[in-house]
Amino acid sequence: MKFSLVAVAVTLAVVLLVASESQRAEAVTCNPTELSPCLSAITSGSPPSDACCGKLREQKPCLCGYLKNPNLKPFVNSPNARKVANTCGVPYPQC
Template identity: 45%
Template sequence: MKLYAIQLLLLVAVLASPFTTVCLASRAGPPPKCDPLALRPCAPAAIYGARPSGECCAEVREQMPCLCRYRKNLDLNRYINSRDGRRIAAVCRVRRLRC
C-alpha cells in the first residue's frame, strides 16, 4: 500500500511538472491544450495494468497531438513507452505515434 501511494504521488508530481504548453500540431480545429495532468484517469492503467477507462481513452485521444512532446520528457517517456502505455493505446484504439 505504501508503494502504491509513493507511485501515485510520483505520477502526480511528474504530471504536474511545468510541462504544460499549448500544442501547435493539430490541423482539425483549434489545437488541444497540452496538459499531462489531463491523463490522470489513465494512472491506474499505467501503473497497475488496470483496464483503461472510457475517460482515459477520451483524454488519450484528445492529447494525441501532444504525446510526441511528452515522449521527449524523460519523466513521462517511461509511461508512454512502457508495456502498459502501449496496451492503453491498443485498448483505446489510438494510432501509433510517429514522432
C-alpha cells in the first residue's frame, strides 16, 4: 500500500511539473513593437519577410487585443494586414 501511494504522489508531481512547463512555454508577451518587421508589408503592401511571418505567428494570441486597441486597430484591421496574415498562413482573428 505504501509503495502505491508513493508512486501516485511521484506521478502526480511529474504531471504537475510538465503541465507548468508547457504553460510557461506557451506564454507570449504581447508587444506590438514585435511586429515591426511587418511594418513595410502592412503600410506599402510589399510581400512580408520571413521575419515578419515568424513574429506574426508568435504574436497570434495577441491579435484580438491589438484589434481592441483604438491606436492599433487601423493597422491590424487594414486590407494589407489581412493580406500579410493570409500570406504568412496566420488566420485573421475572429474576436
